[in-house]
Amino acid sequence: xxxxxxxxxxxxxxxxxxxxxxxxxxxxxxxxxxxxxxxxxxxxxxxxxxxxxxxxxxxxxxxxxxxxxxxxxxxxxxxxxxxxxxxxxxxxxxxxxxxxxxxxxxx
Amino acid sequence: xxxxxxxxxxxxxxxxxxxxxxxxxxxxxxxxxxxxxxxxxxxxxxxxxxxxxxxxxxxxxxxxxxxxxxxxxxxxxxxxxxxxxxxxxxxxxxxxxxxxxxxxxxxxxxxxxxxxxxxxxxxxxxxxxxxxxxxxxxxxxxxxxxxxxxxxxxxxxxxxxxxxxxxxxxxxxxxxxxxxxxxxxxxxxxxxxxxxxxxxxxxxxxxxxxxxxxxxxxxxxxxxxxxxxxxxxxxxxxxxxxxxxxxxxxxxxxxxxxxxxxxxxxxxxxxxxxxxxxxxxxxxxxxxxxxxxxxxxxxxxxxxxxxxxxxxxxxxxxxxxxxxxxxxxxxxxxxxxxxxxxxxxxxxxxxxxxxxxxxxxxxxxxxxxxxxxxxxxxxxxxxxxxxxxxxxxxxxxxxxxxxxxxxxxxxxxxxxxxxxxxxxxxxxxxxxxxxxxxxxxxxxxxxxxxxxxxxxxxxxxxxxxxxxxxxxxxxxxxxxxxxxxxxxxxxxxxxxxxxxxxxxxxxxxxxxxxxxxxxxxxxxxxxxxxxxxxxxxxxxxxxxxxxxxxxxxxxxxxxxxxxxxxxxxxxxxxxxxxxxxxxxxxxxxxxxxxxxxxxxxxxxxxxxxxxxxxxxxxxxxxxxxxxxxxxxxx
Amino acid sequence: xxxxxxxxxxxxxxxxxxxxxxxxxxxxxxxxxxxxxxxxxxxxxxxxxxxxxxxxxxxxxxxxxxxxxxxxxxxxxxxxxxxxxxxxxxxxxxxxxxxxxxxxxxxxxxxxxxxxxxxxxxxxxxxxxxxxxxxxxxxxxxxxxxxxxxxxxxxxxxxxxxxxxxxx
Numbered sequence: 001x002x003x004x005x006x007x008x009x010x011x012x013x014x015x016x017x018x019x020x021x022x023x024x025x026x027x028x029x030x031x032x033x034x035x036x037x038x039x040x041x042x043x044x045x046x047x048x049x050x051x052x053x054x055x056x057x058x059x060x061x062x063x064x065x066x067x068x069x070x071x072x073x074x075x076x077x078x079x080x081x082x083x084x085x086x087x088x089x090x091x092x093x094x095x096x097x098x099x100x101x102x103x104x105x106x107x
Numbered sequence: 108x109x110x111x112x113x114x115x116x117x118x119x120x121x122x123x124x125x126x127x128x129x130x131x132x133x134x135x136x137x138x139x140x141x142x143x144x145x146x147x148x149x150x151x152x153x154x155x156x157x158x159x160x161x162x163x164x165x166x167x168x169x170x171x172x173x174x175x176x177x178x179x180x181x182x183x184x185x186x187x188x189x190x191x192x193x194x195x196x197x198x199x200x201x202x203x204x205x206x207x208x209x210x211x212x213x214x215x216x217x218x219x220x221x222x223x224x225x226x227x228x229x230x231x232x233x234x235x236x237x238x239x240x241x242x243x244x245x246x247x248x249x250x251x252x253x254x255x256x257x258x259x260x261x262x263x264x265x266x267x268x269x270x271x272x273x274x275x276x277x278x279x280x281x282x283x284x285x286x287x288x289x290x291x292x293x294x295x296x297x298x299x300x301x302x303x304x305x306x307x308x309x310x311x312x313x314x315x316x317x318x319x320x321x322x323x324x325x326x327x328x329x330x331x332x333x334x335x336x337x338x339x340x341x342x343x344x345x346x347x348x349x350x351x352x353x354x355x356x357x358x359x360x361x362x363x364x365x366x367x368x369x370x371x372x373x374x375x376x377x378x379x380x381x382x383x384x385x386x387x388x389x390x391x392x393x394x395x396x397x398x399x400x401x402x403x404x405x406x407x408x409x410x411x412x413x414x415x416x417x418x419x420x421x422x423x424x425x426x427x428x429x430x431x432x433x434x435x436x437x438x439x440x441x442x443x444x445x446x447x448x449x450x451x452x453x454x455x456x457x458x459x460x461x462x463x464x465x466x467x468x469x470x471x472x473x474x475x476x477x478x479x480x481x482x483x484x485x486x487x488x489x490x491x492x493x494x495x496x497x498x499x500x501x502x503x504x505x506x507x508x509x510x511x512x513x514x515x516x517x518x519x520x521x522x523x524x525x526x527x528x529x530x531x532x533x534x535x536x537x538x539x540x541x542x543x544x545x546x547x548x549x550x551x552x553x554x555x556x557x558x559x560x561x562x563x564x565x566x567x568x569x570x571x572x573x574x575x576x577x578x579x580x581x582x583x584x585x586x587x588x589x590x591x592x593x594x595x596x597x598x599x600x601x602x603x604x605x606x607x608x609x610x611x612x613x614x615x616x617x618x619x620x621x622x623x624x625x626x627x628x629x630x631x632x633x634x635x636x637x638x639x640x641x642x643x644x645x646x647x648x649x650x651x652x653x654x655x656x657x658x659x660x661x662x663x664x665x666x667x668x669x670x671x672x673x674x675x676x677x678x679x680x681x682x683x684x685x686x687x688x689x690x691x692x693x694x695x696x697x698x699x700x701x702x703x704x705x706x707x708x709x710x711x712x713x714x715x716x717x718x719x720x721x722x723x724x725x726x727x728x729x730x731x732x733x734x735x736x737x738x739x740x741x
Numbered sequence: 742x743x744x745x746x747x748x749x750x751x752x753x754x755x756x757x758x759x760x761x762x763x764x765x766x767x768x769x770x771x772x773x774x775x776x777x778x779x780x781x782x783x784x785x786x787x788x789x790x791x792x793x794x795x796x797x798x799x800x801x802x803x804x805x806x807x808x809x810x811x812x813x814x815x816x817x818x819x820x821x822x823x824x825x826x827x828x829x830x831x832x833x834x835x836x837x838x839x840x841x842x843x844x845x846x847x848x849x850x851x852x853x854x855x856x857x858x859x860x861x862x863x864x865x866x867x868x869x870x871x872x873x874x875x876x877x878x879x880x881x882x883x884x885x886x887x888x889x890x891x892x893x894x895x896x897x898x899x900x901x902x903x904x905x906x907x908x909x
Contacts, residue, residue: 007751009859012788013852015755019781021845022762028723028841029834034771034816036719038778041809042762045785048797056792057859063869063877066794070878073804074889078896080809084816085900091820099718280898287891294887719837726840730847737851 012053020046033090033097037083044076108157108169112187114150114197115240117143118204119233125226133222140225141208144232148201151194158194159579166190166581172242181302186242188305191580192436196239196368199440200361202565203447204232206558207356210451213552214352214458224264224350231257235361239368243303244293247369251289251333254362255282261357262349274345281342285332289369292325305372314379323376323383326369327390334366334420337394341639343417347409351457354409355450359416360443367423367439374432388428392519394421399526403533407463408453411534415489416446418523422504425520431507433577438500440576441569445488445497448562452482455551455559456538465534470543475550479539481563488566490531491524491599498595499570502587503577505595524595525602532606540611674700674707751791757784771817771827779810796874 019042026039048069055065087097094101121143125133158168172186208228215221231254238250263275297303299322300312314322330336335343346358357363370377370387377383398418405411419442426435455478460468472479488495491502501524508517550556574586678700758781765777782805789798821827878886 007748010852010856011751011755012792013859014849015758015788017845017848017852018759019762020848021841022759022766024726024844025834025837025841026766028719028726028837029832030766030829031832032771032829034813034820035774035829038765038774038813041778041805042765042781045781045805049785049788052789052792052794052797056794057865060793060865060869061873063874066797066869066874067878067882069794069797070800071885071889073800074893077804077809078892080812081896081900082903084812085904087816088819088904095822097820102718283894283898287894290887290891294884298884723837723840726844730840730843733847733851737847737854 009053009057013050016046016050016053019043019049031098031100033087033099034084036099037080037087040083041076041080044072044079048072108154108189109171110150111154111169111189111240112171114147114154114201115187115233115236117147117150117233118229118236121229122226122233125222125229128222130220130222133226134220135222137212137222137225140229141205141212143229144201144204144208147232147236148198148205151197151201154189155194155198158189158191168194170242181297183245183303184243185246187240188242189240192368192371193239195436195440195576195579197236199443200232200235200239203356203360203443203562204228204235206447206451206562207352210355210454210555210558211350211352213555214454215350220264224261224353227257227260227264228353228356231261231357231362235365238365242305244296244305244308244373245303247372248289248293251329251365251369252286254357254365255279255286255333258282258346258357258362261353262346264349264353268348270345271348274342274348278342278346281339282332285329285339288325288327288332289329292322292329295325296322309373309375314376316380319376320380320382323373323380324386326373326376327383327387330366330369330424331390332366333369334363334424335394335417336366336390336421336424337397337417338639340394340398340417344405344410344413347407347413351409351450351454354413355447355454358413359450360447363416363420364423364439364443367420367427367435370424370427371432371436371439374427374430377427378430384428384430386428387424388513388516391421391424391426391428392516392523394418395425395523396421396519396526399523399530403526403530406465408456408465408468408534408538409450409463411465411530412446412449412453415527415530416442418527419446419489422501422520422523425516426504426507429504429507429511429513429516431504431511433580433582434500434503434507436580437503437573437576441488441496441500441566444562444569445485445495445566448481448485448559448566449489451555451559451562452478452485455555456482458551459548460544465537467544468538469541470539471548472539473543474548477550477556478559481556481559482539483535484563484567486531486535490528490603491595492603493592493596494567494570496566496568496570498592498599499573499587502592502595503573505591506588509591521595521598525598528599528602529606532603533610536607536611670707670710674704677703751788754784754787754791757781758788769829769831771829772814775810775813775817778813779806782806782810793869796871 023039023042023046026042027036030036030039051065051069051072053065055063055068090102091097118140121140124139125136128136167188167190169189170186172184174182174184176183208225211221211224211228215224218224234250234253234257238247238254241247241250259275259279262278263271265271266275293303295318296308299318300308300314302308302312332339343358343363347354349358377387395418398414398416398421402411402414402418405414419438423435423438423442426438455475456468456471457463459471459475459478462468484495488497491498505517505520505524508514508520577585761777761781761784765774765781768774768777782801786798786801786806789795789801817827
């Protein structure tokens with residue numbers, strides 16, 4: 001039974017790649033700023049899985065991957081906080097959260 | 108001597124008792140807070156008396172600590188360290204704290220949230236005492252942040268109005284800028300010395316000069332935020348939007364002095380790095396001059412005192428920068444007493460005159476004798492007139508500058524002393540002489556006058572103890588040398604005389620015309636606070652918007668220009684060519700030109716302003732790059 | 742004995758994460774999407790447990806499933822004027838889909854290409870414990886840790902400044 005066989009690093013990396021691509025699709029296609037931010041969180045999550053998995057399979061005693069994942073969480077927590085604050089600021093000014101309403105830098 | 112810990116704990120307990128109460132009950136429970144601070148004062152005096160004989164050469168008398176966490180091999184603790192410096196600070200903080208709390212009974216008695224006011228005052232006192240008693244930098248930092256919170260709460264105490272709300276936010280954010288420096292300094296200290304303990308960091312650890320410079324400059328930055336040194340001084344004048352007694356305690360006497368205390372504690376690290384000492388001195392002397400000059404043009408009595416505080420804190424930094432621990436600490440002590448006295452006096456004056464604008468005051472001397480006498484003592488101490496306390500401490504600072512050979516700084520410090528005398532005279536003559544402008548002036552309640560009397564007595568007589576003070580901190584104590592004393596006295600005298608000549612001679616309502624007319628440009632610069640606030644607003648607050656506009660302009664002018672321009676250049680080039688080769692390759696050339704033009708129009712559409720379009724392009728490029736990398740890399 | 746991850750458990754969690762992500766992008770209701778995001782985060786915590794990163798699993802639940810999801814829900818609440826606004830129009834985003842597929846394919850291709858250089862399928866036996874994690878974080882990584890705390894502080898102040906204030 002292949003299903004019961006142990007899972008290698010490759011599977012985790014593939015999972016992470018698929019999750020990242022899904023997040024990328026969301027970030028590129030959604031018009032709601034909140035949805036874009038949620039998709040960004042998906043991408044950050046995929047990267048964290050990768051970090052932890054590689055650390056676990058190569059050098060678990062050094063914990064580098066886990067610690068990087070902690071810092072990555074810090075940064076993405078800061079990012080989502082600021083991003084949502086920005087959405088609220090945008091909503092106050094324009095009464096909308098459509099990302100296309102931010103076009104001040106159009107050429 | 109286990110009771111020392113109780114000095115800091117009692118106000119904290121008072122806070123804990125007051126906070127959970129309902130507003131109505133809390134307003135009646137104010138005596139709890141006053142009682143706590145009075146007992147703290149008594150215990151502080153006892154501790155001071157036990158440290159007093161000989162001061163033990165600056166060594167610690169009592170030390171106890173509890174470990175609350177262990178990181179690797181480093182213990183983090185909360186401790187109590189009683190040495191001469193902390194003993195002096197204990198007395199100063201509890202004495203001024205008691206004076207302010209008693210005074211506030213009269214000043215705030217009609218306020219609907221007096222209970223909350225007292226709770227925050229108690230928390231503040233506890234934090235300041237904890238800071239003074241701490242035996243490691245981490246504990247000091249924790250207390251430091253609690254004080255920042257209390258300062259925020261008290262500046263914004265009347266948060267129904269806009270100005271206090273904005274001022275509290277400004278104070279919080281500005282001091283936060285400094286605190287970032289402090290926190291980074293602690294991180295570097297932990298990395299290099301592997302400890303926060305005073306004993307280890309200051310005495311046992313052998314600092315490399317480079318590391319010492321990094322740590323001490325970062326700590327200095329933190330101290331500059333808290334002690335309102337240029338260029339982080341902008342919050343302190345606005346902080347005057349809080350209740351006046353709170354300003355007296357926090358924004359004049361104690362909290363702003365915490366930065367000075369931090370530098371004084373960390374002075375051994377500063378001394379390893381000579382650079383940090385020089386920077387401290389430069390910052391201090393700049394602040395002393397800027398603060399003094401700005402104080403000379405304010406009309407709001409509290410703002411004059413606020414800028415004066417900034418200037419005097421600069422003086423303390425100068426002393427520390429010259430290596431004069433005793434001089435700096437001594438000025439801190441004397442300043443705490445006379446400046447809190449001046450603020451309390453200003454509170455009485457504002458209460459009586461119903462205004463903060465000095466132009467609308469005048470003639471108070473006749474109606475309010477007690478306030479006049481005490482305020483005069485405070486003013487003379489601030490101006491540095493013998494025998495009042497400010498004279499002695501200023502003299503020690505000038506002496507140490509002279510002996511260490513900092514002659515330029517000495518001259519600048521004298522200039523600052525001169526300006527101080529001028530604005531003191533301006534303040535005094537405007538408020539107390541001239542015609543009376545308010546009919547209902549009357550003296551304040553007795554619970555407001557007693558603390559002022561006590562502070563005035565201390566300000567008047569503490570100076571005679573100055574040599575003993577130096578001995579107490581473990582240094583040689585001397586009486587002032589006649590030459591420097593005479594110099595500083597005559598500078599102060601000339602300053603006061605000038606202030607009288609400009610502001611005191613006339614008996615009718617005084618305006619600022621003479622100075623304004625004679626030096627219009629300088630006056631404008633000073634009334635706009637030497638452009639500090641404007642600069643911050645222009646570059647930092649509005650800078651982001653400006654940057655974005657610039658980038659958008661860049662897009663419009665340069666990017667579009669290049670794209671459109673390329674088409675235009677190409678087309679004009681082909682037009683020249685078409686004149687020559689009209690018949691041969693006309694079609695081809697025109698075709699190319701229009702192709703380029705069309706391409707330009709297409710390329711221009713890349714700059715859509717849609718974030719996601721940019722993002723998509725980025726990803727597409729990344730995909731190509733990755734494929735190339737994989738194909739080639741294998 | 743070296744440790745292994747059972748294929749069934751892994752597949753279950755992989756299905757939960759990817760399925761959740763697909764549902765999050767497929768649903769037209771923003772509130773539902775937020776809940777699907779929450780589900781993805783919880784499944785990821787399970788994956789961390791498989792990788793013997795217990796601390797990270799807890800942090801994941803606390804930070805993502807706890808705070809971030811609540812934050813997102815609050816933002817949705819504050820930026821909706823009517824209940825019906827939660828339902829978004831259908832946005833297939835074909836170009837984005839193609840691009841994301843290309844990207845995913847490229848990554849998978851790259852991973853497959855270098856698979857021979859990856860560590861073997863079995864995990865090393867040594868399981869780092871939480872105490873070691875804490876010790877490493879607060880000794881070797883103490884300065885980055887402090888800097889991270891500053892980043893959070895700045896983000897906090899920035900978020901307050903942007904979203905709060907007097908609206909001026």
